[in-house]
Amino acid sequence: MFHKEGYKIIIVTFIIVTAVIITADKIDTTWIKYLLQGVAFIFLLLILQFFRNPKRSTLLNDAQVIAPVDGKVVVIEEVFEKEYFKDKRLQVSIFMSPINVHVTRYAIGGTVKFSKYHPGKFLVAWHPKASEENERTTVVVENKNYGTILYRQIAGALAKRIVNYAEENATVVQGEDAGFIKFGSRVDLFLPLDTNINVKLNQVVKGGVDIIAMK
Numbered sequence: 001m002f003h004k005e006g007y008k009i010i011i012v013t014f015i016i017v018t019a020v021i022i023t024a025d026k027i028d029t030t031w032i033k034y035l036l037q038g039v040a041f042i043f044l045l046l047i048l049q050f051f052r053n054p055k056r057s058t059l060l061n062d063a064q065v066i067a068p069v070d071g072k073v074v075v076i077e078e079v080f081e082k083e084y085f086k087d088k089r090l091q092v093s094i095f096m097s098p099i100n101v102h103v104t105r106y107a108i109g110g111t112v113k114f115s116k117y118h119p120g121k122f123l124v125a126w127h128p129k130a131s132e133e134n135e136r137t138t139v140v141v142e143n144k145n146y147g148t149i150l151y152r153q154i155a156g157a158l159a160k161r162i163v164n165y166a167e168e169n170a171t172v173v174q175g176e177d178a179g180f181i182k183f184g185s186r187v188d189l190f191l192p193l194d195t196n197i198n199v200k201l202n203q204v205v206k207g208g209v210d211i212i213a214m215k
Contacts, residue, residue: 003103005163005180006051017044046098053103056208058175060109062145065195065213066174067205068107069187071096076201081190084114084140084150089190090197092212094205102181104153105208106166107189109174110143115166120155137164137179141172146215150190153181175208189213 002010017040024036058066075093080086096102120135135155142148153162163180166172181187191197195213199205205212 001053001055002048002051003053003177003180005182006047010047010051013044013047017041050098050102052101053177054101056105056175056206058105058208060174062109062143062174063215064211065107065146065149065189065191066105067094067199067207067210067212068105068151068178068189069094069096069103069207070100071187071205071207073199073201073203073205074186075188076197076199078193079190081150083138085148085190088193089150090193090195090213092189092191092197092199093186094189095186096181101207102185103177103207104151104164104179104181104187105175106141106172106178107151107174107212108141108143108146108149109172110141110146112139112166112168112170112172113142113148114138114140114150115164115168117162117164135162137162137166139164139166139178141166147192149192151178152188152190153179154186154188155181 020040021037024033027033071094074095075091077091079091081089116138118136137153140150155162161182165179191213197213198211
């Protein structure tokens with residue numbers, strides 16, 4: 001299964017790759033022909049795996065925060081969140097490499113209280129200033145059991161478009177698609193200080209499945 005955000009790119013890539021394979025077939029030099037065809041086929045496979053959208057079975061629990069994306073936990077620290085909360089929060093950041101699934105899922109269910117897009121730069125996703133200077137979206141979701149969390153989709157050096165489905169005042173379900181980030185990125189979670197963190201630095205997590213934190 002592929003994500004709907006990739007349909008257009010997949011179709012265009014398939015057409016280009018088909019054209020390259022057909023054209024290369026007319027080349028007399030065998031190794032050059034096979035090289036071009038092989039590179040084109042590998043490129044198609046990379047595009048297909050990037051836009052894959054595997055089904056995930058999320059166990060709904062309003063007292064838990066699940067991983068919004070696939071990737072590696074690269075930050076766990078207390079920070080001052082200055083865009084929405086304007087106070088101290090626990091930040092958990094997950095870095096996604098180009099080979100990870102790039103679907104963003106709602107970490108908790110509840111009501112969207114805030115949703116905003118910020119244009120910006122395309123620094124590497126692990127850059128210290130990426131969360132403030134890169135293209136990004138900020139979304140705040142609240143439920144009665146857990147409280148309020150903020151998650152931020154951050155574009156990386158390769159990411160050229162962030163897709164955000166969250167609309168203010170909408171009711172959302174934990175684990176459902178919240179958006180997509182194309183070609184490399186990071187997601188930051190900002191959680192209440194009394195949160196019990198359930199992950200460690202460098203731990204690899206699976207979006208919609210693994211528990212990041214709980215009350």
